[in-house]
Amino acid sequence: MQDQALFEYVLRLADDSLILGQRLGEWCGHGPILEEDIALTNISLDLIGQAISLYDLAAELEGAGKNHDQLAYLRFENEYKNVLLVEQPNGDFAMTILRQFFFDAFRLPLYEALMQSPVSQLAAIAAKSVKETRYHLKHTSEWVIRMGDGTDESHERAQAAIDHLWRYTSELFYEDNKDEQLQALEQVPSLKGIQANWMETVKTVLYEATLAIPTNNWKFEGGREGRHSEHMGYILADLQYMQRAYPNMEW
Amino acid sequence: MVNAAQIRHYLEEVSDPEIPVLTIIDLGVVQEIYFTDPTWIIELTPTYSGCPAMQQIEVDLLAKLQEKGIANAQVKHVLSPAWTTDWISEQGRQKLRMYGIAPPVNESDKSTLFAEPPRVACPKCNSMDTRMVSLFGSTACKAQYQCKQCLEPFDYFKCLK
Numbered sequence: 001m002q003d004q005a006l007f008e009y010v011l012r013l014a015d016d017s018l019i020l021g022q023r024l025g026e027w028c029g030h031g032p033i034l035e036e037d038i039a040l041t042n043i044s045l046d047l048i049g050q051a052i053s054l055y056d057l058a059a060e061l062e063g064a065g066k067n068h069d070q071l072a073y074l075r076f077e078n079e080y081k082n083v084l085l086v087e088q089p090n091g092d093f094a095m096t097i098l099r100q101f102f103f104d105a106f107r108l109p110l111y112e113a114l115m116q117s118p119v120s121q122l123a124a125i126a127a128k129s130v131k132e133t134r135y136h137l138k139h140t141s142e143w144v145i146r147m148g149d150g151t152d153e154s155h156e157r158a159q160a161a162i163d164h165l166w167r168y169t170s171e172l173f174y175e176d177n178k179d180e181q182l183q184a185l186e187q188v189p190s191l192k193g194i195q196a197n198w199m200e201t202v203k204t205v206l207y208e209a210t211l212a213i214p215t216n217n218w219k220f221e222g223g224r225e226g227r228h229s230e231h232m233g234y235i236l237a238d239l240q241y242m243q244r245a246y247p248n249m250e251w
Numbered sequence: 252m253v254n255a256a257q258i259r260h261y262l263e264e265v266s267d268p269e270i271p272v273l274t275i276i277d278l279g280v281v282q283e284i285y286f287t288d289p290t291w292i293i294e295l296t297p298t299y300s301g302c303p304a305m306q307q308i309e310v311d312l313l314a315k316l317q318e319k320g321i322a323n324a325q326v327k328h329v330l331s332p333a334w335t336t337d338w339i340s341e342q343g344r345q346k347l348r349m350y351g352i353a354p355p356v357n358e359s360d361k362s363t364l365f366a367e368p369p370r371v372a373c374p375k376c377n378s379m380d381t382r383m384v385s386l387f388g389s390t391a392c393k394a395q396y397q398c399k400q401c402l403e404p405f406d407y408f409k410c411l412k
Binding site (some may be wrong): 038048053087120125128129132139153 | 257297299300302303329330332333334384385386387388392395409411412
């Protein structure tokens with residue numbers, strides 16, 4: 001039971017990383033400037049690397065003899081537990097950066113807390129990933145400020161991205177009885193504390209960027225339970241094509 | 252029979268596929284080497300989670316040991332403790348500089364926004380008058396810099412702590 005809860009927990013982390021990594025990979029060769037093309041794909045690579053470690057751990061917890069590729073490529077849409085935020089389309093550069101910023105501001109304090117987890121493999125993955133995530137958050141925060149406090153056009157686009165993405169942010173802090181089980185065992189942190197930390201980062205950066213936090217608290221959730229937006233199927237079609245067309249193929 | 256010190260010595264002949272001037276020993280990714288009958292276990296730590304060089308390093312490492320007559324070797328990936336640029340040897344740092352890559356300076360560019368990027372000496376002319384072009388570079392472990400004195404663009408092996 002407890003392994004089942006931990007499996008689900010690790011799978012959520014892994015799916016968030018994989019799907020966001022896949023989205024960022026779409027920028028390869030299309031970045032607004034060369035340096036940014038390289039930065040976005042570097043971040044993508046870190047996320048996919050983190051996903052591999054997390055899927056390895058999830059496979060071990062599941063105990064069904066699967067490997068990371070089988071978890072990444074051979075599940076159905078409703079078996080993916082990523083938040084809706086990470087599957088949203090890249091949009092313009094502002095949309096991509098704001099989506100990444102909201103995610104990084106959540107992931108950094110989460111990894112910092114998970115470093116203290118008594119589940120040693122999870123603590124090790126967090127300790128490894130936290131260093132990478134610090135670079136990501138610094139990079140996206142600086143872009144949010146540069147765009148918000150930049151030209152009228154960049155300000156407007158950054159604000160539009162915030163207004164659009166805000167509805168997907170509450171799901172980052174979604175908790176159910178599986179989380180509660182793990183929290184009772186002190187294996188994972190409460191997301192309430194992470195949310196406070198996230199809000200602090202978001203407020204600080206958006207204030208500096210002269211951007212406004214939306215007052216509309218309309219929420220879109222469902223990803224953590226496997227109910228996804230219409231975009232998810234297209235991502236999986238891209239992601240899974242090779243393994244579905246040529247089962248067990250290796251690169 | 253071969254011992255762990257000898258194996259470590261052999262691994263000095265295996266280079267990093269992306270920065271061929273460094274051996275994997277210089278890079279500090281080889282951890283414990285031990286014998287669990289009937290297999291030699293070589294522990295490797297990844298530099299970055301998604302570093303694609305790790306797979307190639309594993310292939311090259313096993314091929315090298317095979318060449319030295321050690322067929323019973325196996326690589327074990329360990330994440331903890333997490334790799335840090337502090338583990339790059341002094342010799343490795345010198346080789347990086349000679350190769351045109353500025354080695355990590357001892358300060359990590361942490362979360363402070365718009366903080367002055369680390370001051371890095373140009374590997375060509377040693378000038379400290381350089382600027383960071385981008386926090387991300389040609390591989391996960393590098394940032395892009397340019398020297399304002401000799402105008403040379405160069406890679407900086409960024410500090411990971």
